[in-house]
Amino acid sequence: MTDTIHFGTDGWRAIIGKDFTESNLARVVEAAAAVFKEESLAAGYSPNALPVLLVGHDCRQDAHRFAQLAAGIAAAAGFTVMLSHDYCPTPALCWSIAHNEGAIGGIMLTSSHNPAEYLGVKLRMADGGASPKDFTDRVEALLPESPLFDRSPFTEVDFIEPYLEALRALVDAEAINKAKLKVVVDPLYGAGRIHLANLLRDLGVEVVEINNADDPSFDGLHPEPIPPWIDRGITKVQELGFDAVFITDGDADRIGAIDARGLFVNPHRILTLLVAHLAEDKGLQGRVVSTITSSALLARQCKRLGLDLTSTPVGFKWIYGEMEKGDVMIGGEESGGIGIPTHVKERDGLLMALLLTEMMAERKMGLHDLVEQMFSQIGRLEFLRQGLTLAEEQMEVFRTETVTHFTRESLCGKRVVEIDRRDGIKFSLEDDAWVMMRPSGTEPLVRIYAEAATNEEVEALLEAATIIVKGPLA
DSSP: OOOOOOOBTTBEEEEBTTTBOHHHHHHHHHHHHHHHHHHHHHTTOBTTBOOEEEEEEOSSTTHHHHHHHHHHHHHHTTOEEEEESSOOOHHHHHHHHHTOTTEEEEEEEOOTTSOTTEEEEEEEOTTSOBOOHHHHHHHHHTOOSSOOOOOOOOEEEOOHHHHHHHHHTTSOHHHHHHHTOEEEEEOTTSTTTTHHHHHHHHTTOEEEEOSOSSOTTGGGOOSOSSTTTTHHHHHHHHHHTOSEEEEEOTTSOBEEEEETTSOEEOHHHHHHHHHHIIIIISOOOSEEEEETTSOHHHHHHHHHHTOOEEEEOSSHHHHHHHHHHSOEEEEEOTTSBEEOTTTOSSOOHHHHHHHHHHHHHHHTOOHHHHHHHHHHHHOOOEEEEEEEOOOHHHHHHIIIIIHHHOOOSEETTEEEEEEEOSSSEEEEEGGGOEEEEEEOSSSSSEEEEEEESSHHHHHHHHHHHHHHHHGGGO
16 A cells, blocks of 8 residues: 655654544554564563653644553553653653663654644654664554554653753753843743743743743644744844743754844854854863754854864754764754754753853853854854745656756856765855755755855845756746
8 A cells, every 4th residue: 555654854744633643653653662672672671571662742732642542552562661741842752761771762742843733753762862764664664554553551750850950950050040141932832831931940040931822733833943933032032122032843852042133043053152152161072963954154163163073964863873973062953953962862952942041141142142253253154944845747857867967067156166965965155155955854845955145145046946946847
């Protein structure tokens, strides 16, 4: 049969009641449990004494009920299963897995930044990291035609408080308390709601939280910390005169920010700031890892600080692979997922908000001034991303012809320095400008990315890329 279940960049996602059904969820969990069982047996566990699997969920419609179904099915496969007693951020689940010596992995029910009508499944490994492609390929290969729906008892536990305690220990609470900062927190109705705001309050920060109701519809917002979904935060920080806005996505593993003037601080700039904070303020060392869509600002920052920069294809699982090799200080991606492996080998939007708060406190500078200081050190670049929906024939031409064969010596008057085809096609241009086109791993579209010295140059590159992507069938 033609199967609708496929694991993309990070997990399987589908519309609730359409392809995300109890039956399809059961198929995924039964297959995932079978692969986790293979891993357990290979690690020396007895078939009669399998390790622990942790299950969590975000704030979407019926997410806890679906998570209970998943927990029961995993328990029926022989695992000791612990289910989050309420919604939790994905990084809370990942941290809980990594700090449970008896855990072999976890199952997170979330659809991350997708609209409210979606739900999905992310699989996590014993160290809390994202499941690699070979693991999810094995899961797909074992998907049953019809699920058994066998279920056994499991335990509901609190993953949140131990995780929040661990976050508090990672920053200078005294410095933050003395700074008397004021911030707006916008969880976009996602799994960071209440938790990040209370954590900051405990550290002495004055907090106003918006978009934090128990509303599975997300009030029509997409839980993605980028424009236009952050407009309420822009309005609120200007109204209150606060120092910053911190925004998390649907499962709180991504971060976005807004400065006191209402200007969006995109994830490229956040990651570049945090590299400086970790290296200069906290004295940390190690490689910086980022995806192929990351800003040239990051390369400039690493050069300034004498840090090695490793580039990967899009998807945090590739960054996780580098973290497994060791000697990584921080890893991050263009979409706002940033992680520090000494905490957990996974993205954590809450931790990144705390580190930005700590940086503001220790340097006695607002977020706007931190960004301006960074520009004075390494220069300024502008960035935009857009999605382009194609007809089926256009998508086929793009995948099979454009990505593999298209070439140019110049684009928009700039010389092409390098062409990278590891993940779609990326043209690196002179003056650190670049443009990239790649099929989305989570949505049926082509993503186009561009960065250059001015917004006008970025717009021109996006227009040129759109023509290239649509190709001769336009």
